[in-house]
Amino acid sequence: MLAVKPxxxxxxxxxxxxxHAAEIxxxxxxxxxLLGLDRDGEALAVAGERLAAFGPRVQLExxxxxxxxxxxxxxxxxxxxxxxxxSLQLDAPERGFSFQAEGPLDMRMDRESGGTAADLVNRLxxxxxxxxxxxxxxxxxxxxxxxxxxxxxxxxxxATTSALAAVVRRAAGRARRPGLDPAxxxxxxxxxxxNRELEGLGESLAALARALAPRGRLVVIAFHSLEDREVKQxxxxxxxxxxxxxxxxxxxxxxxxxxxxxxxxxARLRALEREAA
Numbered sequence: 658m659l660a661v662k663p664x665x666x667x668x669x670x671x672x673x674x675x676x677h678a679a680e681i682x683x684x685x686x687x688x689x690x691l692l693g694l695d696r697d698g699e700a701l702a703v704a705g706e707r708l709a710a711f712g713p714r715v716q717l718e719x720x721x722x723x724x725x726x727x728x729x730x731x732x733x734x735x736x737x738x739x740x741x742x743x744s745l746q747l748d749a750p751e752r753g754f755s756f757q758a759e760g761p762l763d764m765r766m767d768r769e770s771g772g773t774a775a776d777l778v779n780r781l782x783x784x785x786x787x788x789x790x791x792x793x794x795x796x797x798x799x800x801x802x803x804x805x806x807x808x809x810x811x812x813x814x815x816a817t818t819s820a821l822a823a824v825v826r827r828a829a830g831r832a833r834r835p836g837l838d839p840a841x842x843x844x845x846x847x848x849x850x851x852n853r854e855l856e857g858l859g860e861s862l863a864a865l866a867r868a869l870a871p872r873g874r875l876v877v878i879a880f881h882s883l884e885d886r887e888v889k890q891x892x893x894x895x896x897x898x899x900x901x902x903x904x905x906x907x908x909x910x911x912x913x914x915x916x917x918x919x920x921x922x923x924a925r926l927r928a929l930e931r932e933a934a
Contacts, residue, residue, distance in 0.1 A: 658876045658903060658928040661685050665734035669693045670722030670865075673743045675704035681737070682711045692733075693717045694725065696767040696852075700745050721767075723857055726864035734873050736865050741880040742766075742848060744920065754848060756822035756840050762815065764844075764851045774847040778815050783807045793855070793883065794846030802828045802843060818844075845881065855883060859891040866895050869931040874903070876928040885925045892929050903928040 661667065661684035669678045672693035682691050691714065695701045698719050708715045722738060746754045746766065753763035753774060762775035781789065787803035790796045805828035806815065815821050822840040829839035849855060866875050879885040885907065896902045907925035915922045 658908075658926065659735040659737060659874055661689070661735060663687065663689055665689045666731055666870075667691045668725065668729070668733045668736040669739075670725060670736060671695060671739045672704050672717065673697075673700050673739065674745055675707040677737055677739060678704065678708055678715065679711075681735075682708070682714060685714075689714065691715045692730075694720045694722055696721050697743070697746065698767065698769065700743060703745065719767075722865075723861045726861070726868050729868055732868060732870035732873065734870050736869065736873070736875045737878075738862075738865075738876070739878045740854070740884050747920075750818075753818055754844070756818045756838065756844055759817055759819045762818055762821055764848045766852045771851065774821075774851050775814070775816055777847055777850060778806055778821060779810050789850050790843055790846045792846070793849040794842035795882070796829075796842040796846060798829050804828070849883070855887060858884070858887045862888065862891045863895060866900060866929065866931065871931060871933045874928055874930045876926065878924055878926045879907075880923045880925070885927075888927050892927055895929060899932050901930045901932060903930055 659667065659681065661681055663685055665685050667681050667685060667689065669681065669691060672678050672695045675693070678691055678693050682689065685691070693704060693708070693715060695704065696719070701717055701719055705717055708717070742754055746752050750758040750760035753760045762773060762778065764774040765771055777789070778786070783803050786806060787800045790799035790802055796802065802825055805824050806821070809815060809824045815824065825840040825843045862875070862877065869875060877888045879888050892902060904927045907927050910921040910924055
């Protein structure tokens with residue numbers, strides 16, 4: 658969907674561990690360039706090692722993709738955004754993204770700034786906490802869960818992933834979908850809130866699309882309905898403003914890919930192209 662061409666200039670706004678970036682650089686050889694950004698300094702360090710072989714063709718920066726429209730050196734031929742949490746973050750207990758292992762209730766993508774998930778669950782008033790769980794987790798039991806969290810924190814500060822998960826499971830009861838842990842939606846909601854993942858997303862996507870070179874493409878991979886809805890609505894609006902939708906419906910992973918990579922099961926890819934000047 659990026660239609661990478663030799664000599665082009667591309668942006669990976671969520672570079673992560675550098676997998677997508679490496680493939681873009683290979684296809685853009687011999688002289689194509691890539692600017693890679695990520696909010697996670699630890700992931701960026703790993704990507705730097707992985708992409709070192711590409712030398713000056715790649716530039717990595719510790720930043721949020723929302724800052725891109727104001728600082729692009731030239732109009733890109735393609736921009737890729739792979740939204741949401743990364744495997745590196747999920748698999749590191751000390752990052753606090755997952756309830757699968759004991760860890761501090763952190764959830765920050767950028768550990769150098771901002772408040773943590775522990776700050777939210779221990780400080781927010783009950784009504785605000787319930788609203789957060791419903792808005793970002795689409796959790797139907799949000800008020801019941803928020804009430805249980807407030808009750809638990811009166812006894813002791815909720816500081817770990819396992820402590821919070823235990824409270825949520827008791828309050829939530831059976832998950833609404835088979836195989837879905839009852840704590841999943843609460844953890845999703847807190848992660849989105851901590852990292853302000855939906856804040857200004859639509860406006861940023863529109864600005865990035867307008868920053869593209871003629872025939873340049875914007876490709877976005879989303880992993881939950883809230884993100885995908887924002888992408889869909891923004892792309893639909895841009896479709897009437899000099900952009901061509903390349904995906905009328907989102908592209909989803911096939912069965913083989915989901916077997917090889919179960920975390921891809923929720924992925925939804927949408928793409929658009931800027932029309933020629």
